Amino acid sequence: MAGTVREALLVTATSKAVAAKLLSxxxxxxxxxxxxxxxxxxxxxxxxxxxxxxxxxxxxxxxxxxxxxxxxxxxxxxxxxxxxxxxxxxxxxxxxxxxxGSKKYVAIGELGKATDTFDSAGKVTEEKPYYQITKEDLENVLQKFTGNIMQVPPLYSALKKDGQRLSTLVKKGEPVEEKPARPVTVYSLTLKNFKPPLFTLDVECGGGFYVRSLVNDIGRELSSCASVQELTRTKQGxxxxxxxxxxxxxxxxxxxxxxxxxxxxxxxxxxxxxxxxxxxxxxxxxxxxxx
The missing domain is CATH 3.30.70 (Alpha-Beta Plaits)
Structure with a gap:
C-alpha cells in the first residue's frame, strides 16, 4: 500500500514538473x-x-x-x-x-490558367494560350517585378474588412472591393525551371507580399494568365x-x-x-x- 502511494506521488510530481517546464x-x-x-x-x-x-x-x-x-x-x-x-x-x-526581415519561397506556377484564388485551390476563371511564351520572355518579365513595386493583394487573403478576413467575406458571397495597390519589396526573383505550362520561381521578398498575386500578374504581363500550383516557404526571418x-x-x-x-x-x-x-x-x- 505504501509503495502504491509513493508511486502515485511520484507520478504527480513528474506531471507537475512537465507542466511547469512547458509553461516556462x-x-x-x-x-x-x-x-x-x-x-x-x-x-x-x-x-x-x-x-x-x-x-x-x-x-x-x-x-x-x-x-x-x-x-x-x-x-x-x-x-x-x-x-x-x-x-x-x-x-x-x-x-x-x-x-x-525577408522571406523566401519556391513557387511552381502554371501558365494558361487563372483561378479566383490565384492558386490551385480556386475555381478556374480563365484559360488562355501559352505556347507562344518563351523562357526569355518570362525572364524579361521577372525584371519588372523586382525591387520596390506596387502590388494589389488577392481578394482571397488574410487581410480584413470590418474585422473579417476578405477570404471569409468572399466565400459568404458578400461584395468585397479589391484592396488598393500597396508598396512591397522583392529582393530577388529567379526562374529556376521552365517546362511549359509549368515554371518554377525562387522568390525573396519583404513583408506583406503575396506570391499568388505575383504569379497572377506575371501571367497578365505575358498576355496570358497564370496561377500558383505549389508554394513552399523556405525561409522566414x-x-x-x-x-x-x-x-x-x-x-x-x-x-x-x-x-x-x-x-x-x-x-x-x-x-x-x-x-x-x-x-x-x-x-x-x-x-x-x-x-
Whole structure:
C-alpha cells in the first residue's frame, strides 16, 4: 500500500514538473506546415499536443486556467507548405519584430490558367494560350517585378474588412472591393525551371507580399494568365526550413526546449541582445490570451 502511494506521488510530481517546464518555455522556434491545414490549424494542433503531454486541459476562451501563450508569425495559405515561426511565452511579444526581415519561397506556377484564388485551390476563371511564351520572355518579365513595386493583394487573403478576413467575406458571397495597390519589396526573383505550362520561381521578398498575386500578374504581363500550383516557404526571418523547422513527430516539450536554445543566437542577430534578454527573462504569466 505504501509503495502504491509513493508511486502515485511520484507520478504527480513528474506531471507537475512537465507542466511547469512547458509553461516556462519562452522564445521563438519554427515548425513545418504541411499542405491542407491553415496556419491556425497547425498552431492549434501543436498547442493541443503540448498540453496533452503536460497533462493540462486544452482550455477554451471561456475557461482560461492553464492557458498556454502561443502564436505564429506570418500566415501561410492552406495549400502552401513550409516554415512557420512560432512564439511561445514571452516570445509572442517579439514575433512582429523578428519577422520584419525577408522571406523566401519556391513557387511552381502554371501558365494558361487563372483561378479566383490565384492558386490551385480556386475555381478556374480563365484559360488562355501559352505556347507562344518563351523562357526569355518570362525572364524579361521577372525584371519588372523586382525591387520596390506596387502590388494589389488577392481578394482571397488574410487581410480584413470590418474585422473579417476578405477570404471569409468572399466565400459568404458578400461584395468585397479589391484592396488598393500597396508598396512591397522583392529582393530577388529567379526562374529556376521552365517546362511549359509549368515554371518554377525562387522568390525573396519583404513583408506583406503575396506570391499568388505575383504569379497572377506575371501571367497578365505575358498576355496570358497564370496561377500558383505549389508554394513552399523556405525561409522566414532568420529561420530556414531545412535547418530549423520541427516536423510533427518532434512537437514535444523537450524538443521545443532544445530548439529554443538552438535558436537564441539567431535572435540575438535580429534583435538587440539587451532587449531580447529582458523580454525572455520576465516572469511568465500563465493566464493570458490565445493568439
Amino acid at each position: 518555455l519562452s522564445g521563438l522556434f519554427a515548425v513545418y506546415k504541411p499542405k491542407g491545414p491553415t496556419s491556425a490549424d497547425v498552431l492549434n494542433r501543436l498547442k493541443a499536443k503540448l498540453l496533452a503531454e503536460a497533462g493540462l486541459p486544452n482550455s477554451t476562451r471561456k475557461k482560461r486556467k492553464h492557458v498556454l501563450k502561443i502564436g505564429h508569425g506570418g500566415t501561410l495559405d492552406s495549400t502552401a507548405t513550409g516554415i512557420l515561426v512560432v512564439g511561445i511565452g514571452k516570445g509572442t511579444k517579439i514575433l512582429s519584430g523578428i519577422l520584419a 532568420p529561420f530556414t526550413l531545412e535547418e530549423h523547422a520541427l516536423y510533427e513527430d518532434k512537437w514535444t516539450i523537450d524538443e521545443i526546449a532544445r530548439s529554443l536554445e538552438h535558436c537564441m543566437p539567431l535572435l540575438s542577430v535580429e534583435l538587440s541582445h539587451k532587449k531580447l534578454k529582458t523580454e525572455l527573462s520576465e516572469e511568465h504569466t500563465v493566464s493570458c490570451e490565445d493568439k
